[in-house]
Amino acid sequence: QTSPMLADGTKIADLVLPATREVQMRVLSDPEIYELEMERIFGKIWNFLGHESEIPNSGDFVVRDMGSDQVIISRDKAGEVHVMLNVCPHRGMRVSVLDGGNTQIHKCIYHGWAFRPNGDFIGAPVEKECMHGKMMCKEELGLKKARVTLYGGLIFATWNIEGPSFEDFLGDAKWYYDMLFKRSDRGLEVLGPPQRFVVRANWKAAGEQSAADGFHTLTLHRWLGEVGNYAKKNEDGTSADLSPEMYGVEISSPHGHALRCIDLARKISRLTGLDPKELSVQQKLDALPPAGMHKDMVEQLARNLSPEQLQVLTTMPPQVGGIFPNVLFGFVYIPQPDGSVLGSLTLHAYVPRGPDKLEFVNWILAEKDAPQELRERILKQTIQLFGTSGMVEQDDSDTWPHITLSAKGAMGKKQTLKYQAVYETGAPEGWPGPGMVNEGFTKDDTQWHWWMYWRELMTSEV
Ligand code: FES
Ligand code: FE
Structure with a gap:
């Protein structure tokens, strides 16, 4: 049966405050809450x-x-x-x-x-x-x-043997995830065993970020615009402003899944010298195959996806996001020094190992039909950028332990996390996909909806 209260009398429902979109910071360190999560979330969901x-x-x-x-x-x-x-x-x-x-x-x-x-x-x-x-x-x-x-x-x-089906759990998000995981005839496979490393942090610090937090890229990963081969540069060689990358379409789900769809127009126009609006779906696919696909594979897409999914995949594809509660995917287009673009496919699980410990497990994927040369490039570049040895997520896994320590402080644990950036835009005109859809500069909505589902599970019957 459900206990609506913690031992100190706090109502579990009050840990997440919908009126002001705040979350009590103690949720990121409290052992009692952690134990409840193991039963009410991980013991129940897929x-x-x-x-x-x-x-x-x-x-x-x-x-x-x-x-x-x-x-x-x-x-x-x-x-x-x-x-x-x-x-x-x-x-x-x-x-x-x-x-x-x-x-x-x-x-x-x-x-x-x-x-x-x-x-x-x-x-x-x-x-x-x-x-x-x-x-x-x-x-x-x-x-x-x-x-x-x-x-x-x-x-x-x-x-949860009698619980909801996996399809019910994915809900509207399935329409988008199919574009990543079910787009080709033979599907994906792993490139070797997953990388694993332990981070001294509560799993939710990483979990809520996996609900498509785009905002942190501008600051925490700012070097992406400044350093090395991957750096986004302006035509004159100066470091590019990353904020245009933060415009796109974000989709949340009542079950806490979330994704960010990022506009491919600038990449396609750079590769073709043409306005993508003038190009057909096929021309766009030829210019820039979906992340991780070889150009010889794109004819498989029409067999596996609907025309509406293809339209989204060639204009505003899902590139980062999460499956509730602790999975992150990245199907990312990485600019190369020679002007081409390489797709990188990665899946992470942030596995809870205690109130202040998580195991970061990182799988790198490739299409079974991708040529060996492409698989090797995907493997190398994904290892360089993401996961255990990657450059990007060393940034993220440095913040999560600090956040977890903050949530242990006598004063810190009484503070709240704030999700104040609210979308008021709705879906772009003619957007064919389902779900809670908003366009514009990245906001807090997808992470907020993640917390709302956390609250729903933590307060419902086991
Ligand atoms: Fe005795 Fe497994 S056989 S514990
Ligand atoms: Fe990050």
Whole structure:
């Protein structure tokens, strides 16, 4: 059942204040709130765990965290992907103590109970003597199984067996995510295992930023306009103002998902010397294929997407955003020193590891059909820019620990986070996509809607 109050009498609903769009800072450090999140959010929603291309063969498995629990993600002989709790039903030992591997038998190192890749109990050593099965039959002795969905190869799982479908969870955002994850015939795959590193920060400092915070780019990542090969330069070689990049279309979802669609017009006109308004969809695709796609692949788009999705993909495509609560995607167009543009595809999960610790997991993706040379360039450039070793997100992962420490201060925890920049524009005329859509300079709306869904989950029945 739901507790509407914290131990000190604070109503959970009052942690997020809709009248003034404020959030109590204590939510970023309070252990009691963290424990509730593990049950009410991560115990309930669809959790992103990885990509099926990480476990291509029968018996392949990886071990990941799903909220505060560890799970085994494995592929069985029939090719099905399973997600099950990595907790032995005998005495609670972790059944797998590895990060991943291949086996048809997951055998617990403590007393040797053994399980199939689908979690079913196989047997135990000297079973006749020690595991009579007098009280419980074999069917009851397997690993606890989660409900699993594959979406464009992405593996999501939930403990909420009877809860909403994955499609319901994505809602209107699916129309946009399909442009990224379901646009090609054979789909995406990972370029190697994910990078992982620990940041001493509350997961929500990163999670709410993943709800399409564009504003921080101007200050925190200001060097993007100033330094190195990637720097955006004006024609005369001076550093470019980044603020034009902050205009676009932002979409929020009642389920906390969010994305930023950024105008491609300037890139296309630079590449073609023409006004993009004069160009057909095909001409735009030829000039600038979607981030991560080779020009030979663009003919696949019309088979997989609607004409309306193609229109958005070639003018104002989703480039950064998040899947609630802790996933960030970037399908970003990176200007190259030679004037061309390279797409970079990355997915992050900010996995909670305690009130002041998160694990940053970074997958780099490529189209299965992309030529080797393009895959290598995507891998190299994405590693350079994003994730563990990247230049951009060293900035972000430096702020989150400071924010978390601020939220521990006797005075700091009484302060509020403020989401005051409100869109009043609505969707651009003729915008064909669904959702809560606004155009203009980036605002706080998408992150605010993220908090509103956090509040809804934290105050609703478990
Ligand atoms: Fe796993 Fe005993 S705890 S077999
Ligand atoms: Fe950032």
